[in-house]
Amino acid sequence: MTAAPLLEISDLHITFSSRHAEVAAVRGIDLALEPGRTLALVGESGSGKSSTALSVLRLNPEPPATYPHGQVRFEGTDLLSLPAAQLRAVRGRDIAMVFQDPMATLNPLRTVGSQLMEVMRIHRTGDRAERRRRMFEALEQARVPEPSQRADQYPHQLSGGLRQRVMLAMALMSRPRLLIADEPTTALDVTTQAEILDLLRTLQAETGMGVLLITHDLGVVASVADSMAVMHDGVIVEQGSTLDVFERPTDDYTRQLLAATPRLEIGAPA
Amino acid sequence: MSAPATDAPSTGAPARSSRRHLLRAALTRLLSSLGVLWAAVTVVFVLSRASGDPVAQLLPEDADPEQVAQMQATLGLDRPLIVQYLDFLGGLVRLDLGESLLYREPVTALILERIPATALLAGAALLITVVVAFAAGSIAAMRRGTAVDRTVMGAVLVGQSTPAFWVGILLVLLFGVQLRLLPAAGYGTLAHLVLPATTLAIFSVAVVARLLRTSLIEVLGQDHVRTARAKGAGELRVLTGHALRNASMPVITVLGLELGGLLGGAILTEQIFTWPGIGRLTIDAISFRDFPLVQGTVVLFAMTFIVVNLLVDLSYAIIDPRVRTEA
């Protein structure tokens, strides 16, 4: 009994046009994500995976980026053809996104708390008291220690791992049904990475939201993803459950990727 | 500025030491400004003494040697340079700038009398600058690359290239003579302020608008703005809640410098509109070779600039929390 897909991308094309050239970053891909599951989109830089992730909420800057073909359906509605006002209603509320480098993606001149509460202010939910309450709730959900202190601090006063937790808390504020995470652990060191991935798994279990995870790190994929899609040069070369793809890759490029990942095995030849 | 990527809890800067740090930085800045001020007044002193004999310019060429000597004594120019210098500095500290030859009144009094008018003019021009330039720069940045952007920036460029005094004259012709909407000259009502303030503001508007547009475009491309959009923020909120504050910092510096430019420009504007301020006083003083008065007004301008720049620097701490909390 498969649930209706939470997110369904069909034949998506993304093209970046500038004065000098036209680059087809994504050349027809199909993806599907079920509610409560995690789908990892893997590839090297330049494969088009980030552009794909950004396209869900139409966050690719529009003068260079165009969508000549394809659909991105969230719970049945094509987001690419939504009018601006309706798309804004979806952003941050039904679908939330976290990015790679929280130092750059959080506003350095505003406190953490004000940025968190802004989500509710934008969507006009609740009064001031409710917002504060929900903010602390989200911070606790993201396992941020000493939340009352954190709320009044500025991003540069927090460590990298903490900042990423704050970003996750911010994403959780409106209880989204889909979370898109674009390289959420790439900027962190290994131990912190593990903690954040742990958190991600816990959050998914607690909230039942779907997760679209973008990464170049197969280790991350193995940790958290139920299914995965391998992207290369604008197309998806292989898709399936994580287990299947890891154990029985059918595509050459996938095999190369897997082979390139260092594995730790006691006594194995180098 | 790389932050630790571990999850080690950061204690955050304790409030007391950051305040101390801020105070120390402010004090250093203040001392530095005093140094610059001293250097500036010394420059004025040197200029006035070194660029030719003031007496020679005041009296006709064939003047009696006795008259010359007498004039020199009156102006205190017959004493050794060091004495003159110390006297000058001493006078400054006491706010005594000598007596005007033209008006036969203490220079300090004359200046104080006119300051309000110039302050009003410069203040109004600054206000116009901030409002118009922020609006124009924001619109151009948000609609970057479109016809709107090109039009706004084109107008701004023309404004920057126009001699302000010419615009003043044209405005007077249009609004004062042809349309009879606003008074052409004089002082007293709000209506009198409109034309001079607008004329004065034109160049500043251009400079600030261009800078804001550039700064905004850069900020609008930064990741945290994208995050705001991802949260569902509309363009106006993105602008006011995120982009403008971050983009304003270089603009604030320039505003401080622009105030200086406005004061300088006031000299011209006051002349055109017969505005009874320091600028006109300065021109009269120079035209009539009123030595002490020229000294006094130039020193005043220098002082104002230095103070303004100091305030601008200090205001950074208020705007950027990173400056404030750096332990």
Place this chain on the structure above:
Amino acid sequence: MNATALPDLSPARTGSGPAGGSRAQRSRRRRLDLPLLASSAFLALVVLLALVGPLLVDDPGEQDLLRRLAPPGSDGHLLGTDQLGRDVLARLVVGSRISVIVGITAALLSGIIGSAIGILAGYAGGWTDRLLMRLTDVQLAFPTLLLALAVIGFVGPGLSTVIVVLGITGWVSYARVLRSEVLSLRTREFVESAQVMGVPAHRIMTRHMLPNVTGPLATILTLQVGTVILAEAALSFLGLGIPATTATWGSMLADGQLYMGTAWWLAVLPGTALLLTVLSINIAGDAVRDRFDPRTYTS
């Protein structure tokens, strides 16, 4: 796909933006830059007029009181005459000579002084640098116009005075830019190699660093010419610049102010000349900046 595109008009710094297209993909479709073309043409015209114009027109000082205040298009006077019957066109042409000479000379003078100070400050560092930067603050404490007026007030008006004063007061921009360029270049490899090889400091500064700063230098120089032209016009307008016996655009404006109601062309024409000249300079200056530093290209 006809959804309303949200006006996010700036390139996002995503990890996988457009994969750098190969050179073959980039067809250079350069649109003809009309404003730049027009500006360059106009500036060339002004310079030409400044150089040979006075030889081609009638004597600008020739008064003809019978034909005073003749409007443009009058017999023999393409742009009319002023209150003393002098030919406006001739005076404009002679005025262009003053503007061009003062503009270029003063800008070059500031450039030389400012560059020297900037390079020295950047290269020497330490006390020298700090002292010179304080000097910058002192210079900035005086508005250019005020300083020029003060000096002229003490020394007396004159062409060379104006050039020297405007030349000396404009050094700050150059110094700042050059100092920062030198600071960033100082640690670059080719400089360190030169140092290791024992090349003397002054030679490092001239042979190795100077070529790298021509870009910003050219930009500031171009824009500075415009600033100086406006400043000189302001001084002449106030009657405290070049003596009014020489025709300058500024003094023409001052005269024109008195006859605004009756003889509009006396004020409008020199003003327009100033506007077009400075506008062209600014457009050209922006183009120079874009050419040399694509990072600041914000169109």
